[in-house]
Amino acid sequence: MSAAVAAAAAAASVSSKTTSSSHHPSNQAPNHGWIPFFQAPAQRAPLPALSRYESQKRRDWKAFVEYLKKHRPQLGLSRCTGVHVLEFLDYQFGNTKLHTRNCPFWGNPPDPPSPCSCSCPLDQAWSSLDGVVGRLRVAFEENGGQPETNPFSAHVVRLYLRDLRDAQAKARGIAYTF
Secondary structure, rough: OOHEEEEHHHHHHHHHHHOOOOOHHHHOOOOOOOOOOOHHHHOOOOOOOOOOOHHHHHHHHHHHHHHHHHHHOOOOOHHHOOOHHHHHHHOOOOEEOOOOOOOOOOOOOOOOOOOOOOOOOOOHHHHHHHHHHHHHHHHHHOOOHHHOOHHHHOOOHHHHHHHHHHHHHHHOOOOOOO
């Protein structure tokens, strides 16, 4: 028997002798001289439930890391730029109709809202992308990134989001004045 195993067995026998009398030995699983390195699933403390925001942030971060792995040539987090963020947003997220000036729905969305039969291009919904970028900005720094090099805070990303917001607002007949 090695010295480490002997010491572990001795510690286990000492700890079992010093337990309080309220614990009856028949209620405990025998350890046969070894110390378990993990707890059984029933003995683990339950993990606290993540908030909706934390769940979304974790999901978005995993998707971004996966995008970086699939990118050719493969990208490391330190080499990621705002342009890569825009590629990721285009690659990953849902679409919405963005009506052109020639479309009869330009500035006049259907009432009640329904799918349009026009041939206007699809683009990402600004509000969704703004939320994703905000969560990823925080996740980048939580995963060791420096605020000065955060690609989600890049000027090109902010311009893209602003232009997308303005174009979608005009298409719906809403003017943002701030």
